[in-house]
Amino acid sequence: MGGYEDLEGFHYGQEITFAADGRPALGYVSHTWWxxxxxxxxxxxxxxxxxxxxxxxxxGEDGGTVVEVTLAHPFGIAEIYVGTVAGTRVDLDHNVLIRTATARDVTRSVRLYGIVEGGDLAYAIDMEAEGKPLQSHLSARLHRVTD
Known part of the structure; x- marks a missing residue:
């Protein structure tokens, strides 16, 4: 489900792919559609x-686990998140966000991912943009599909 202040809620489909190639990072691609x-x-x-x-x-320095996520969007935004892993939960907050001159005025984003009942991946993304406070923007529960 998606939405934002002054935007009627909407449903979307999504495919996320994580891929390992032997290096110490997972490749990530997400596509969404109406x-x-x-x-x-x-x-x-x-x-x-x-x-x-x-x-x-x-x-992590305290014996925990830190996750770093770098993302690029075709509409002129690049983000770096830093967060923590606790069990099956990943909490991410912006470390850096950069925008082109023509990109939407997004100033912050916070993400929560977790493995939930049945092994599904659930997430919630909160966003601060266009002078509006941090608020819920996207959330979904995704089912794993393997080849």
Whole structure:
């Protein structure tokens, strides 16, 4: 489910791929598409967003686990998140966010990922943008698909 202040809620589909190539980082790609009734010029299946990057897990100074995530978006934003891993939960907060001159005025994003009942991946993304306070933006529960 997606939404934001002054934006009617919407449903979307998503595919996330994590890939390992032997280096100490997981490649990450996410594609989303419109899954609601037609509106605002969008039809079911219309692409919404793509993000690509890497997830890197490191030992933390306190004996815990730190995760660093780098993401790039085709609409002019690049992000670096730093967070912690606790069991099956990953909490991420912005470390750096950069925008091109024409990108949307996003100033902060916080993400929570977790493995939930049945082995599904659930997440919630809160965003601060366009002068509005940090608030819920996206959330989903994804089912694992293997080849």
């Amino acid at each position: 899954a609601d009734e037609p509106r605002d010029g969008r039809e079911p299946g219309s692409p919404l967003a793509t993000e690509t990057g890497f997830w890197r897990v490191q030992p």
